[in-house]
Amino acid sequence: MSNFFSKIGELFSTPEYIDSLLHGFLLTIQISYFAILIGILLGTIIALVDTAKKTKWTIVPKFICTVYTTIIRGTPMALQLFIMFFVIFAVKGFPSIIIAIVAFGLNSAAYTAEVIRGGILSVDPGQTEAGMALGLSQRTIFMKIVAPQAIKNIIPALGNEIITVIKETAIVSMVGMYDLNMAAKDIGSGQNMASYIVPMVVAALFYLVTIYLITFIVKRIEKGLRRSDLRGEE
């Protein structure tokens, strides 16, 4: 055990190791950030198509969305990443980070779409009817009534999805990208510390602190949004 702590000390007192971890961490954050952004944008579009009324105009987009979410949710992320890297984006010299962002973004979109769809469907239909009875447009009803209420249900689940994406990006080290996980492998490799255990534990701490921060922020947002649910006098 004392060996373990002295190795942790060694890691933190070696600037090159810290530098490697920070660079790996940056890549993890870069991929996660844009993947989540794509996920939310595309996921919102899919959710809107999915919850739209069935008409001759929406039937084909609805079908496409269903097929898309079924395929993405029905296959492992690692496989999707490999297909992106070695089949779809098999173009020499194409930047890995873009492929990774697209792969994780497309994956996250399918899950985010389900989260948003659930959020929209959980809004009491009476709320929409109230808007309709007042002569409001569909757009106003959605923007002023349904969306704000749906967001309250969406935020906690979306927080989970963000956390999942951040952790799942660790598999980009499988395609040779220098993320936090790869940084740990590098530091743990033969010519460095020659043991994975300590750098892996430290990398885990990086993930843990990041995810704790995100959980904290999501809780704060949730609390802010729940104001209107609190009973009692203003």
Place this chain on the structure above:
Amino acid sequence: MHKVKHLIILVLFLAVTAVMGLSVWWSISGDAEADYVVETNVPFAPFEFYENRQIVGVDVDIVNRVAEKMNKKIQIKNVEFDVIIDNVEAGRIADAGAAGLTITPAREEKVNFTIPYYDSVQYVIFSEEMPPSLRDDHVVWEALAGFRLGSQIGSTGYLFIDDEIENGVLSGTGTTLKGIDSHQLAADAIKAHIIDFAVADELVAKFIVEKNPGLLALPLYYSGKTREEDYPVEESYAIAVNKERGELLEAFNEVLSEMMTENSEGQTEIDRLVLKYMGLSNE
């Protein structure tokens, strides 16, 4: 008040997105457009490993020499070890693979190999608490029978073990083989009692035991009729080149034969680089 808050959040979001976008852009613009892509698998010191997140090592020097000779840009890309041969064969995202690849007949069907540039011996890594039975200063295959073995998936050690279990001296002995993510993790697996012994290339094994008190490594031998006739499990590294890249294969072979020419002290440039990257020379 509400409006101001929303505006602040929007500005913050746009600022963060812009900074992140720029950082991605900056990291991409670092990759110059390359004429050829050579795939490797890091870490495999001293042939390829990270130094300040740059891939360096003997293979990298060879590739750079080839680039210089051909006056072309060659990009070195880190990928999983077991996809390299397939990627080089397909030729769409990689033209060659330099990763301490051993020449095997199966691989030769898929890719062209350069002349061998380094001979390596397989080593057995073990815990000093539980050493295998030794024959002088080496371990023979028979000593591994019935134990749980591990090696990096797709590596030469892995293929050798697999072969012995399938149709060699280990067949029917209850010996198991665990494919592990990297040689390093195989060493950690010994410490965690997940496997009993790991098999890895000589240089890798030596690196690992040097930094891990309690672990030892000794060469792996085929047993001969007598102790004196035992012979080591050897392999030769070469660079894999896509079958349609004749010019690249030629350039690699030229560079390699130059680098393998012995100097007056009987040392080749490859030897010199190996020592350098192992930190054993004062360069």
Place this chain on the structure above:
Amino acid sequence: MSENGSEIKTGISQAGANTDLVVRNLHKAFGKNKVINGIDFELKEGERVVVLGPSGSGKSTFLRCINWMEEPTSGEIIFDGEVVTAKNIRRIRRNLGMVFQHFNLITNMTVMENLTLAPVKLKLMSREAARKRAMELLRHIGLPKKADAYPASLSGGQKQRIAIIRAMMLSPEVLLFDEPTSALDPESIGDVLSLISELAERGMTIMIVTHEMSFAKEIATRVVFIDKGRIIEEGEPEEFFSHPKTERVKEFLGKVL
């Protein structure tokens, strides 16, 4: 309309035609389930029609078809001489207010926002005018302190009274009430009913689905009885309650009175 502003404005002064509403051969089915099977109906300005019927008779669906909360399967709704279609329904709904069983106050908005949202969004009033009008109405129902409260902090009776004045914010010609007291505790039913009575006294044209028989008797100018998606009987309340013509209504009244 009045200087002190504490009265509830009705849409009477704006009404053009004599007949507000005509329903012709209305049918509504949900999939294979036929709920409304051919209803013809008229509602004239100043009338107060109470719709009665056993549960599942289609009376709520009938009411909801009138302002196209449910799109009719066939038949016509004609409002102020104009056939209601998917295109003009939004404009018509401004004159065809609705109060729901479950109040349907918008939960993410304060009481004030609930009241001012539609008139401001539909550009019928400026924000200031809408707020002023909302405050007047809140004062009128004795809830001015709730202006900035969220619906979750209100009692059912308070919510329903606010829902009623929310509908009144648009000064509709007709108000539709869909079982407005069914979800309330007995104590707050009285408050809501007296507010509806007040609207009635002021000449508001009203259609109401309710189970409150004594209230129906008191307020109605006409009673309509629906069963199995058809109007079985209709008439003046005195006549309807004391001398029902059909066996079905006799049986119904026997159970509920």
